[in-house]
Amino acid sequence: MTEEGKKKLFSAVQPSGAVTIGNYIGAIKNFVTLQDEYDCIYAVADLHAITVRQDPAALRRNTLELMALFIACGIDPNKCILFVQSHVPAHCELTWVLNTIAYPGELSRMTQFKDKSAKHAENVNMGLMDYPVLMASDILLYQAALVPVGADQKQHLELTRDLAIRFNNRYSGTFTVPEGYIPKGNGARIMSLADPSRKMSKSDDNPNAFITMSDDRDTIIRKCKRAVTDSGNEVRFAEDKPGVSNLIAIYTAFTGKTIEETEREFAGKGYGDFKLAVGEAVADALAPVQAEKARLCKDKGYLNQVMKEGAEAASRIARKTLSKVYRKVGFYQGE
Ligand code: TYM
Numbered sequence: 001m002t003e004e005g006k007k008k009l010f011s012a013v014q015p016s017g018a019v020t021i022g023n024y025i026g027a028i029k030n031f032v033t034l035q036d037e038y039d040c041i042y043a044v045a046d047l048h049a050i051t052v053r054q055d056p057a058a059l060r061r062n063t064l065e066l067m068a069l070f071i072a073c074g075i076d077p078n079k080c081i082l083f084v085q086s087h088v089p090a091h092c093e094l095t096w097v098l099n100t101i102a103y104p105g106e107l108s109r110m111t112q113f114k115d116k117s118a119k120h121a122e123n124v125n126m127g128l129m130d131y132p133v134l135m136a137s138d139i140l141l142y143q144a145a146l147v148p149v150g151a152d153q154k155q156h157l158e159l160t161r162d163l164a165i166r167f168n169n170r171y172s173g174t175f176t177v178p179e180g181y182i183p184k185g186n187g188a189r190i191m192s193l194a195d196p197s198r199k200m201s202k203s204d205d206n207p208n209a210f211i212t213m214s215d216d217r218d219t220i221i222r223k224c225k226r227a228v229t230d231s232g233n234e235v236r237f238a239e240d241k242p243g244v245s246n247l248i249a250i251y252t253a254f255t256g257k258t259i260e261e262t263e264r265e266f267a268g269k270g271y272g273d274f275k276l277a278v279g280e281a282v283a284d285a286l287a288p289v290q291a292e293k294a295r296l297c298k299d300k301g302y303l304n305q306v307m308k309e310g311a312e313a314a315s316r317i318a319r320k321t322l323s324k325v326y327r328k329v330g331f332y333q334g335e
Contacts, residue, residue, distance in 0.1 A: 008176075009038035010144035012045040012085065012135075015062035016054060018212035019069060021282065022190035022200035025253040026150025026183060032074040034148060034181070040080040041142050041314060042070060047085045047092065047134060051127040052120050065293070067303050069213060072292035083310030085138065090318035094137035095130065097325055101166050102133045102159075111155055119203070136160040140175045141318040148181040151188035152199060171328040175321075185259075186249035193227040196242035214290060217283040224279030225272075235266035235274045244271070251278045254285040 011031060013023060031042055044066045049059060063084055070082055085091055107113065107129050117124045127134075135156050139147055140163070147157055157180045164175040182188045192198045194209040204210055208223050215223070229243040237245045237259045248262050251274075257265070266274045296303060326333060 006037070006039045007145040008142050009034055009040045009146045009148065009181075010042075010139050010142045010178075011148050012043035012048070012138055013066060013070075014045045014049045015059060015066045016049040016052065016202070017058075017062065018202045018210075018214065019066065020190075020200055020202050020210045020212055021250065021253075022150065022210065023202075024073070024213060025187045025190050025250065026152075027148055028070070028073050028075075029253065030148040030181060030183065031070070031080075034146070035076060035079050038146060040075075041144070041317070042075060042080055042082050043085045043138060043314075044070075044083070045085045045138070048131060051125065051131050052116065053123055064300065064303055065297060067307060068293045068296035069289070071296055071306070072289045077306045077310070081310050081313045082306055083314045084307050087307065087311035088314050088318055090141055090315065090322045091134065091137050094141055094318075094322055094325060095134045097329060098133050098137055098140075098163055098167070099130065101170065102130075102136075102163060104129070106159065106162075107132060110159070112152065132156045132159045133163070136163045139178050140164055141321045142314075143176040143317075143321060144178050145176055146181050147178050150190075151182055154180060154182065167325075171325075174324055174328055186245055187253055190249060191242065191246040193223055193246075196228060196246050211282060213286060214293075215286075217287070220283045220286070221276065221279035224275045224282065227275060227278075229271045229275070233270045235269065235271070236263055244274075247275065247278050251281055254281045 011027060013019065013027060019028075031040065034040060044063050046059065046063055067082065067084070071077060075082065110132055113129055113131065116128055120128070136159060139160050149157065157178070161177050164177045168174055168177075190200045192200050192204060192209040193211070194206050200210045202210060202212070208226055211220055211223055224247070227243065227247060229247070230241045232241070235244060235248070237248045239245075248259055251257070251262055252259055266277070323333065
């Protein structure tokens with residue numbers, strides 16, 4: 001499944017509800033383009049998902065659907081390892097060890113922990129705080145050199161690097177120190193359609209703020225038409241035009257056109273024409289993905305098989321790293 005010699009790449013997405021076009025543009029799209037250059041390992045991060053309350057039946061369904069979506073987006077299970085995080089116990093096992101070198105101070109300073117604690121004030125649990133250590137374990141178990149993520153994960157990636165360096169210094173070289181692969185320009189942070197000063201998020205209370213990967217054509221076009229734009233009427237990518245720039249980032253991601261081509265295409269046309277074109281481009285691009293995902297979801301046997309083989313392949317790599325870690329920290333392994 002993975003070839004020797006290529007560098008390893010790891011990333012994951014949480015099965016915590018609808019996947020947005022922000023998740024796609026910031027992360028999943030790159031999962032697909034990087035699969036030939038790297039040995040790619042992609043997980044459905046269900047252990048992370050339960051750090052905020054989940055409906056168990058929905059979590060099970062979302063896990064299967066996310067696996068189908070990965071494949072429908074173009075991730076090839078014959079080239080990459082695709083698995084469900086909770087199927088590989090090494091993730092929790094390494095988390096325990098890394099917890100002993102992670103400090104509460106650095107974890108409580110994480111922006112995402114602070115944001116989620118404010119949002120879920122009734123459920124500020126230890127898992128929420130430990131989220132980045134589990135994420136570090138995900139990455140370090142596979143000795144990943146590269147981690148494609150959106151800009152909001154940059155801080156967690158820096159913590160991963162700190163933990164890897166700290167462990168390597170204390171116990172001698174064990175982990176590869178990973179680099180982030182964050183899309184250039186606005187694709188790293190797709191903004192809310194209702195408020196372009198905020199990140200597009202699946203947990204937004206306003207459903208018009210985000211487009212999901214399963215929204216139908218009419219919904220996508222309606223949401224784009226309603227998107228908040230800026231004063232003026234010129235389709236131009238600029239700092240003082242956050243609404244229009246965000247739509248340009250979405251348009252370029254789905255059409256493959258450049259920013260300049262887009263500006264030229266809509267020169268002399270108003271926001272109305274542009275918003276409609278963005279909606280149509282997104283809907284056109286998502287239609288085949290949605291059809292393929294629906295087909296895959298009906299073939300549970302196939303998805304179960306991909307997950308099973310993925311978990312076995314992932315476990316083989318993960319156990320190797322874990323046993324190295326256990327030896328380094330002094331756990332008796334029957335030598
Ligand atoms: P999750 O599911 O919250 O997000 C999945 C990916 O989508 C990116 N993303 C965005 N990119 C651009 N614009 C947006 N508005 C936007 N919203 C989300 C996120 O940056 C992420 O790359 N903690 C991870 C899941 C994870 C993980 C890992 C990632 C678990 N273990 C190990 C990398 C390596 C997360 O945020 O998932």
